[in-house]
Amino acid sequence: GAVVSQHPSWVICKSGTSVKIECRSLDFQATTMFWYRQFPKQSLMLMATSNEGSKATYEQGVEKDKFLINHASLTLSTLTVTSAHPEDSSFYICSARVGLNTGELFFGEGSRLTVL
C-alpha cells in the first residue's frame, strides 16, 4: 500500500517557538493531503485540507495564522505551528489520497508535539 511518512515523530519545544512538521508521500504523488489533530484520549479532528500548489482550506475554528500549511510539491506538505503554546500540545496526523476514487486515505505515523 501507499506509504505516508511524518517527521518528526515527536518534538518538545518551548512556548513561543515555532515547530514544523513534515508529511511525505514516499511512493506516490499526493495532490491532496489532510491534517488531523488528536488531543489525548479524544478522536481525530480534521484541521485542514492541503492542495498542492494552492492555499490550504481550513476547517471552521482552526486558526490559519497559527497553523501554517504549505504543500509545495506533490510529495510534501508541511504544518508549522507558529508561536506554540502549551494548549497546542497534541498529536498531529497527516494523510494523503492516492488519486483513485476509493475514498480511502493513507495516514502517516503521527507527530506528538509537547509545548513546555
Add this chain to the structure above:
Amino acid sequence: AQKVTQAQTEISVVEKEDVTLDCVYETRDTTYYLFWYKQPPSGELVFLIRRNSFDEQNEISGRYSWNFQKSTSSFNFTITASQVVDSAVYFCALSHPGTYKYIFGTGTRLKVLA
C-alpha cells in the same frame, strides 16, 4: 448532517472472549465509505477495513469480522477469541468519494486482560 457514533467508550474483556465494537453512522449521501482503524499506544492508525455503501456483504478476516447493515446504519466490528495484542483504541470512520474528508467516531478503547 454527517456523524459517526461509537457509544462504547471503553470495553474490557478477558483474553479469548469475543467482543463487538459498535458503530452507527449518519449521512444523507447514497455513496459513501466506512472504515475501521486500530490505534495502538504508539499512535499510528492501522487500517483494518474499508466498505463502500453498495456492498453490504459481511466480511471475515481471521479473527476479525464486520457486519454492515444499511437498514440500521451500523457497521459493527467483532473480534473473536480476543488477545492481549488487540488492546488499542478502535475508530470507525465515514468518508465520501468527493471530499475524502474522514469523519471519525470518538473511538472505543478495548482492553484485553490476560
